Amino acid sequence: MTVGRVTIRDVAERAGVSTATVSRALSGAKPVSPAVLEQVTRAATDLGYSGNGIASALRRSRTDTVGMVVPSIANPFFTALVESVEHALQQAGRQLFLCSSRSDPAMEALRLRSLVARQVDGIVISPVHGTLSTEAVAWAAGQLPLVQVDRYVSGVTSDWVGVDDDAALRLVLDHLAGRGVRSAAFVSSTLTNSSTELRVAGFTAHTGRLGIDVAEVLLGDYSIDWGREATRRMLAAGPLPDAVVCADDLIALGVLQACAEAGVSVPRDVLVTGFDDIPYSALSDPPLTTVRQPQDEIAVEAVRLLSAALGTSRDSPAYTALTPSLVVRASTGGGSTRPR
Amino acid sequence: MTVGRVTIRDVAERAGVSTATVSRALSGAKPVSPAVLEQVTRAATDLGYSGNGIASALRRSRTDTVGMVVPSIANPFFTALVESVEHALQQAGRQLFLCSSRSDPAMEALRLRSLVARQVDGIVISPVHGTLSTEAVAWAAGQLPLVQVDRYVSGVTSDWVGVDDDAALRLVLDHLAGRGVRSAAFVSSTLTNSSTELRVAGFTAHTGRLGIDVAEVLLGDYSIDWGREATRRMLAAGPLPDAVVCADDLIALGVLQACAEAGVSVPRDVLVTGFDDIPYSALSDPPLTTVRQPQDEIAVEAVRLLSAALGTSRDSPAYTALTPSLVVRASTGGGSTRPR
DNA sequence: ACCATCCGTGTAATCGATTGCCTTGACGTG
DNA sequence: CACGTCAAGGCAATCGATTACACGGATGGT
Numbered sequence: 117m118t119v120g121r122v123t124i125r126d127v128a129e130r131a132g133v134s135t136a137t138v139s140r141a142l143s144g145a146k147p148v149s150p151a152v153l154e155q156v157t158r159a160a161t162d163l164g165y166s167g168n169g170i171a172s173a174l175r176r177s178r179t180d181t182v183g184m185v186v187p188s189i190a191n192p193f194f195t196a197l198v199e200s201v202e203h204a205l206q207q208a209g210r211q212l213f214l215c216s217s218r219s220d221p222a223m224e225a226l227r228l229r230s231l232v233a234r235q236v237d238g239i240v241i242s243p244v245h246g247t248l249s250t251e252a253v254a255w256a257a258g259q260l261p262l263v264q265v266d267r268y269v270s271g272v273t274s275d276w277v278g279v280d281d282d283a284a285l286r287l288v289l290d291h292l293a294g295r296g297v298r299s300a301a302f303v304s305s306t307l308t309n310s311s312t313e314l315r316v317a318g319f320t321a322h323t324g325r326l327g328i329d330v331a332e333v334l335l336g337d338y339s340i341d342w343g344r345e346a347t348r349r350m351l352a353a354g355p356l357p358d359a360v361v362c363a364d365d366l367i368a369l370g371v372l373q374a375c376a377e378a379g380v381s382v383p384r385d386v387l388v389t390g391f392d393d394i395p396y397s398a399l400s401d402p403p404l405t406t407v408r409q410p411q412d413e414i415a416v417e418a419v420r421l422l423s424a425a426l427g428t429s430r431d432s433p434a435y436t437a438l439t440p441s442l443v444v445r446a447s448t449g450g451g452s453t454r455p456r
Numbered sequence: 457m458t459v460g461r462v463t464i465r466d467v468a469e470r471a472g473v474s475t476a477t478v479s480r481a482l483s484g485a486k487p488v489s490p491a492v493l494e495q496v497t498r499a500a501t502d503l504g505y506s507g508n509g510i511a512s513a514l515r516r517s518r519t520d521t522v523g524m525v526v527p528s529i530a531n532p533f534f535t536a537l538v539e540s541v542e543h544a545l546q547q548a549g550r551q552l553f554l555c556s557s558r559s560d561p562a563m564e565a566l567r568l569r570s571l572v573a574r575q576v577d578g579i580v581i582s583p584v585h586g587t588l589s590t591e592a593v594a595w596a597a598g599q600l601p602l603v604q605v606d607r608y609v610s611g612v613t614s615d616w617v618g619v620d621d622d623a624a625l626r627l628v629l630d631h632l633a634g635r636g637v638r639s640a641a642f643v644s645s646t647l648t649n650s651s652t653e654l655r656v657a658g659f660t661a662h663t664g665r666l667g668i669d670v671a672e673v674l675l676g677d678y679s680i681d682w683g684r685e686a687t688r689r690m691l692a693a694g695p696l697p698d699a700v701v702c703a704d705d706l707i708a709l710g711v712l713q714a715c716a717e718a719g720v721s722v723p724r725d726v727l728v729t730g731f732d733d734i735p736y737s738a739l740s741d742p743p744l745t746t747v748r749q750p751q752d753e754i755a756v757e758a759v760r761l762l763s764a765a766l767g768t769s770r771d772s773p774a775y776t777a778l779t780p781s782l783v784v785r786a787s788t789g790g791g792s793t794r795p796r
Numbered sequence: 797a798c799c800a801t802c803c804g805t806g807t808a809a810t811c812g813a814t815t816g817c818c819t820t821g822a823c824g825t826g
Numbered sequence: 827c828a829c830g831t832c833a834a835g836g837c838a839a840t841c842g843a844t845t846a847c848a849c850g851g852a853t854g855g856t
Contacts, residue, residue, distance in 0.1 A: 401741030
């Protein structure tokens with residue numbers, strides 16, 4: 117019904133004071149007499165005044181809002197991360213403006229541009245691509261404080277906080293080796309961002325160290341469909357290796373589904389592992405062994421870094437790799453049961 | 457690095473024209489001579505000018521942004537809906553500002569207040585609660601165009617688009633009756649919003665019509681945990697009914713997990729159904745029979761209604777209930793296999 | 797040749813809140 | 827009693843972009 121916005125001027129008029137006083141009374145920036153405070157407060161509520169955040173933001177050149185850009189909000193790992201970040205920001209009295217880049221560097225650049233134009237106070241981003249994202253991310257980082265989470269792009273001076281991917285794959289492959297695995301395939305994404313690359317590198321390094329045969333490395337995208345598709349290809353090409361290691365849980369869930377369809381038993385015929393520990397990985401058939409990321413800590417640390425950057429000038433960038441842990445479930449034979 | 461923002465004035469100076477001309481050249485609001493356009497464009501890119509969306513929004517009193525408030529972004533149904541809405545908005549050249557109310561009416565009111573203060577052009581909301589959400593939603597609807605999706609609150613004059621919950625429960629219960637079910641329990645949420653209430657009502661009505669015995673109606677929240685908990689309670693109280701009907705897929709996934717833990721076989725001992733058809737419902741053990749919501753259509757229709765409301769003055773509100781469909785999987789015995 | 801248009805551009809008001817600076821009056825002190 | 831100090835509150839500039847209005851010059855119709 118848009119009742120012709122109530123402005124601070126209306127409130128001032130009704131309270132019989134100046135707009136300056138209204139502003140000070142409502143924001144508490146400077147003290148006002150109790151009587152005036154009462155008047156103003158009453159006038160404001162009477163009129164249903166809610167302020168104009170835009171005008172306020174223009175004048176103060178801050179919005180108390182931070183923007184966050186993630187590749188996908190359909191991926192439970194990112195939604196969990198977003199919730200954690202939102203929660204951490206709330207503690208700091210800030211709000212979150214969430215955008216999805218849909219794993220597309222062009223869309224990502226658009227989102228960043230728009231966030232900067234909207235004068236958010238800072239940005240939290242999990243960049244799509246290791247090189248295609250660089251330009252936009254670097255530009256944004258030059259305009260305002262920016263923290264990369266989970267993944268990072270090379271060539272940008274900014275903070276980063278994520279998980280130690282090498283340690284994660286060490287956990288996975290040590291576990292698999294302990295279960296007698298002699299050959300393994302890796303299913304991941306073609307995206308060449310840091311975490312994707314570090315996971316492949318970790319897979320290669322640790323299979324090498326343990327003398328595990330690398331059957332195949334298949335690259336597609338982070339989705340259930342790709343996990344299914346990759347499995348079908350492997351099955352068509354011949355017998356599966358002892359284990360299939362996946363770069364995230366969605367892929368792994370797809371692998372499990374394709375195995376079930378093909379009558380391949382997990383974990384009897386093949387072991388499968390995921391990455392992220394999304395809620396659904398405990399509910400699959402069989403439940404999935406996976407790497408748990410400390411996403412709450414990642415979020416808290418990211419917000420801390422951002423707040424620091426908002427205050428003072430830029431320090432040297434911080435690279436924080438947190439330690440992951442392994443959650444063992446039935447897809448690799450279960451906790452202590454079914455030793456291979 | 458914050459290089460002291462580049463303003464339109466800087467661009468104007470460098471291009472040797474007035475700010476008015478720069479504005480017109482860059483926005484294309486009015487034609488400028490080719491020579492000047494060239495000059496301005498060059499100056500803008502040289503300086504890395506990106507505009508100040510805040511100032512622009514203040515002057516034009518529109519932001520080309522719509523806000524969306526959902527109860528949870530951890531629920532895949534809502535993330536799918538959000539993605540659909542975002543996509544539909546993109547077609548219309550608008551952006552999405554996403555907020556989560558965490559199923560808390562107070563938080564929801566806060567979000568709405570903040571969206572209005574930020575001058576979004578319109579709001580898409582799936583309200584948390586049937587009565588506790590009313591005040592805030594009604595207030596927001598009075599300030600700007602607002603469309604409710606999926607659920608609605610009573611007493612607010614606004615458009616709504618969602619699914620026909622009664623038809624959905626008819627589909628579910630007809631299907632279960634066809635499988636020989638004589639008794640059923642319903643597991644849902646305590647939230648008294650429209651869809652929750654209509655689903656309970658539908659369950660009651662159609663069990664009555666079909667002569668199915670209502671074993672129990674358990675109310676908690678929309679989560680895997682609650683599904684698990686509810687199942688444990690039922691198991692503790694005695695034998696399960698022939699079927700457990702759940703108000704959403706998360707609850708149903710919890711039910712399946714608790715059954716598996718307790719050694720109760722689905723679908724041999726009990727049939728289980730969900731609601732929403734989230735991606736993970738196809739991957740559970742066993743895969744879940746569920747109601748598919750046409751969320752793409754819901755999103756498109758919501759955006760259409762919003763765009764209409766943005767243009768002209770308010771018409772009489774539209775209530776659009778779209779038709780759901782049933783996806784039959786193994787948790788009720790599968791498509792045509794395993795007849796009971 | 798004259799007047800009506802129209803196009804491109806500049807000037808300045810405007811959006812609504814915040815805030816530096818100043819005025820006013822009350823109070824305390826020497 | 828005169829003067830310094832201080833708190834409360836008003837005035838007006840300001841944030842940066844948009845746009846109504848004005849203006850000069852070119853074009854075209856008669």
